Amino acid sequence: MSGFVLKRMGFAVFTLIAVLTIVFFIVRILPGDPAMVILGDQASQQSIDLLRARLGLDRPMIVQYYDFMAGVFVGDWGVSMVSGRPVISEILKVLPATLELTIAALILGAALGIPLGVWAAISRNTVPDYIVRLASLLGLSFPAFVSAVLLLFAFAIYLPWFPVMSSGRGTTFGARMNDLALPAINLGLIMAAYITRVSRSAMLEVLGQDYVRTAKAKGISFSAIIWRHCLRNTMIPVVTVVGLYLGILIGNSVLTEIVFNRPGLGRLIVGALNQRDYTMLQGMMVIYTLLVVVVNLLTDLTYGLIDPRIKYS
């Protein structure tokens, strides 16, 4: 097992180098000059040139690339070209907020999605199945920013239960949960829609297996068949989707973060892109890549927990 983890970590390093190389060159191919963005539209060419030199952008690209790569591996990710603050501290300040939102959405999504998917499967082609399928389709197709504004209107204005600005206020656990509620519901519902669909189809497949028929023949109660015999076997595809989607969720949280005014990686990356903050963009990519690699590794390890037949070599 530890050998498996080590091997995967080795691959992760190569993935990281590849991603960073691509990102380094892509951001520099984009039109738009960070010095011009920082200094504004009245700055003289002389000021712009001086700032470019100070930011090191006048050096050959290969030299910039070497410095950047050397920095990344000793933990020096540079400072934001726009704010002048260290990239790593900027990211670490908002990372907990993104993780908090993502994990809350994931828990909510699983808590809603798995039972609904199972219910739809066992009620196949009846009214509950149609309702669940329709609801999950809506969840997949509804834009996150629209549902966010609707949630705000319903639960922050019409029923003033939650704050419009869900950040920066909560110091106690209760207040934090209150802040987190609406954004987590917004993202959680989308997550639930995915999980429902996967759980339903996985459960349908398992229900047709021989061992289920055997269990039925042995006279085991229906609920025991579902929860003890079938559910665990449906979990592999569900975990795969959750693992894949978690990476996407971290990226997709941007609209939710903007509408609910939460700090987070999504807002940070959009701001960095708009301002051509190369160093910040590069730092964000390191974090995203690491997150995706770690989530994938955790997903693989979870398979072994769910299905003891799986061996790591």
Place this chain on the structure above:
Amino acid sequence: MRDLGKTKGLLTATALGVSAAAMAATGADAQQTTLNIGMASADAGKLDPHIATTTPDKGLLHWMFNGLVRIKPGEASPAFIEPDIAISWTTSDDGLTWVFTLRDDVECHGDYGNLDAEDVVFSLNRSADPDASSFSGDYAAFESIEATGPYEVTITLSNSIPSLLGTLVPYHGGNIVCRDAVEALGMDYERTPIGTGPFMFDEYQPQQYVKLVANPEYFRGEPAIKEIYYRYIPSDASRDLAFQTGEIDMIYGRQDQTWVERIRELPGTTVAIMSPGEMSMISLNKTIPPLDDLRVRQAVAHAIDRETMVAFKGADVTLPAISVVPEGYLGYTDDVPTYEFSIEKAKALLAEAGYPDGVTLNAIHTSLPGMLSTMEAVQSLLRDADINLEIQVVEHATFHEQIRQDLSQVTHYSAARFPVADTYLTQFFHSDSIPLKPNAVTNFSHCDVADEEISAARTEPDPAKQLELWATAQQKIGEEVCAVPIYQNLQLWAWKDTLDLGFEVNGSLNLSPAITETSKFTE
């Protein structure tokens, strides 16, 4: 009708909920001293007053700095310049030597001590240094800045400039920074700005807020408001909702008629429509055919209906633009050639120029929605006159780079400058400012017909003659149709009635309402 009734019911219920929430908030903290402000921005940029240029950053720094002189709070015009750090000043007959006597009771924020002439000299030299300032060009005529006494500063100019006092107001480079703070903090200064103004920097939370606290040593007296939370709320809808629920007390508005109408409906709300406006102007590159023909440029001017454009953007939030210098700027004149809206004239001019079937023009344009909607409206007006405007939409930073590479035939630009005619005329219409030239700024039309007047006015000591030169320049540029001015978009803010700023708000150079020692909550 039934739907309307339902909507009304919902609105009433919402209003009741909002009032209840507002009442609860008022009861909870009687005599409020914390001001929450919502700004349309994702995060803070560089908080160095000599570098910051964006509306959100300038708006925040506005409350933390002083200049040698300032524009009276609530106004934006240089006609309202009054003493700030300088108590008084004298000028030589030739207008080239200025002596400022400073107050001796100005304290820098934190432990950086008393502000004296050495600090002012350091600060102005820093503004003139291209390596430290975005505005060094404004100080090109400053030959020397010297401390001629502990509280006396003498500025010597190499030639007279349109508004020396204008360069000393706390707007761009005129913000006075404290020398010890800049030297002690080094690169950290742009994250922890130290000034002398009524409010001091206290805390920054990424993507959330900058917190300012009252400066107890402020030379005009300690502010009644003790804390300002300047919150970054990029979503327009969320900002408005947070204002409705009372979570924030003051918001930056959307430059949109419907926003004004909706926010005005909220009980207990003051809406401020402030100058200076950002002027939207369409520059026509007269070096690229078919725009090299004056008649084609005239046709474009005749085909754009300013009244329709003002009605489109909203009568409360826009002013029609007449001259290529925005109304309200020192030196503005409305005695310029105008091109009345006439499709027939436009078509006739095109035919005369040899384009009876019309012309096709290209424009590179930003994807910013507010500017894009204007350009799309212009595009549809031009189409009626057989002028086909092809708009290539690119992301905002790309737009700025590409128009400066002279790639756009028609350029829509929206800007506000220090309200003196020279800034607009020099940056947009002097041939030195043509893209790709060494001193390039924003002369996208390649206009060069008024160079003589613009340059002469800049150093003209006689104010009457100077006004005359600026007027002639505007007339010449109008005749040449280097650009078609469309409208001025005014700045919009709203705040609760319980917030008394302490003065009438007509404008603000820094684009945020002044918050001073006199501003307070009345409940």
